[in-house]
Amino acid sequence: MLIANPKATRQAYPEALRQIMSVEKANESRQWLSQWSRLNASATPLYALPDLAAELGVAQVLVKDESQRSVLGSFKALGAPIALVRLILRTFPEQHFSARDLLEGKHADALADFTVISATDGNHGRALAAAAQSMGCRCNIVLHANVSVEREEAIAAYGATIVRITGNYDESVEEAAALAAANDWTVVSDTSYEGYEVIPRDVMQGYGTISAEVIEALQADAPVTHVFLQGGVGGLAAGIASYLWEQYGAQRPVFVMVEPAQADCLYQSAVQGRAAKATGSVDSVMAGLACGETSPLAWRFLENSVDFFMTIEDDEAVAAMRRLAAGSTRDIPLVAGESGVAGLAGLMHVVGGKGLAADLGINADSRVLVVNTEGATAPGVYAGLLGESDVSVLRRQEAWLGALHTDKDFLAMR
Missing domain, CATH: 3.40.50.1100 (Rossmann fold)
Incomplete structure (x- = not known):
């Protein structure tokens, strides 16, 4: 399912929201995080996948690989x-x-x-x-x-x-x-509820690091046109979207929210116009996104910034995991967990659906960002879904890198 958000706006980042989360506070959090020994010192890679982009009919598919953030294996190490x-x-x-x-x-x-x-x-x-x-x-x-x-x-x-x-x-x-x-x-x-917002705000503020690194990696390149983000309670999306919204104002990218059909709390929030609960079983292979209630605080940032809300099926997530793991001549093989691929699965769904890409303004000139939020944080689950271990995929990744690819479309952190 996919719906357009009637509340989405194209305006400068509101001052009321800046008082809660801002680029300034996100950058302070990033500076503090750089001092934690359990995080890697360098930014996580931002990879271009030109063969996948060609398959999907877009100019560029960029993957921010949070599986390499730390030994903890996911973006949560920032929050x-x-x-x-x-x-x-x-x-x-x-x-x-x-x-x-x-x-x-x-x-x-x-x-x-x-x-x-x-x-x-x-x-x-x-x-x-x-x-x-x-x-x-x-x-x-x-x-x-x-x-x-x-x-x-x-x-x-x-x-x-x-x-x-x-x-x-x-x-x-x-x-x-x-x-x-x-x-x-x-x-x-990482989720808020009545009377409890300060700590979830701090968690979300840490996620702004991802947006800051994307902007730095792109440097003089054109900004991305579309960002597909995982759902859950909405914290990750709020942290990333708020930063990019403040940075680009009315010229911000199109934000697309993706979540499991069984855990559609954000989709339902868009339908009802308020932070809402999921209508499904809240039992998905995308375990990190199997959340039944939207974080009210996150919703304050998402209700006017997310342009489209959509749901995907579990098998679509597994298919996206396999595509990233396989790689290609020009696409680096990547280990992406079942929740980590939701954004890519959403993009693949949209491109494969009749008329959906046009509805979202996705065409041959689009530059799409997705965030691989986790690696094989449960290696047994990963191997069971793919029929291949994360170790095997990483070996192929190492071989791919060893081949000294010099394709100009390959984008590593600079």
């Missing part, structure tokens, strides 16, 4: 540590902590009894656990029934205490809030 740093600075102003010292663990003794908690589908919890371990505070993570044991073990490896429930993601959010209230812990969530 949780920033939120935790800002939380600690607000909670202990008398200590005069610095972001650098916190990320380097220099105040671990002072934070030994400070406890945070969050619900997660996997990646946010892993990033929060790693950040808490780096800073020396305690971390509890609530997992719902559909989170794999593989993802649970990856989170526990960073010292987090795991709490399992039998419900879905939204019920795990409720459980985390209840446990926090009962034990005087602090929730560090």
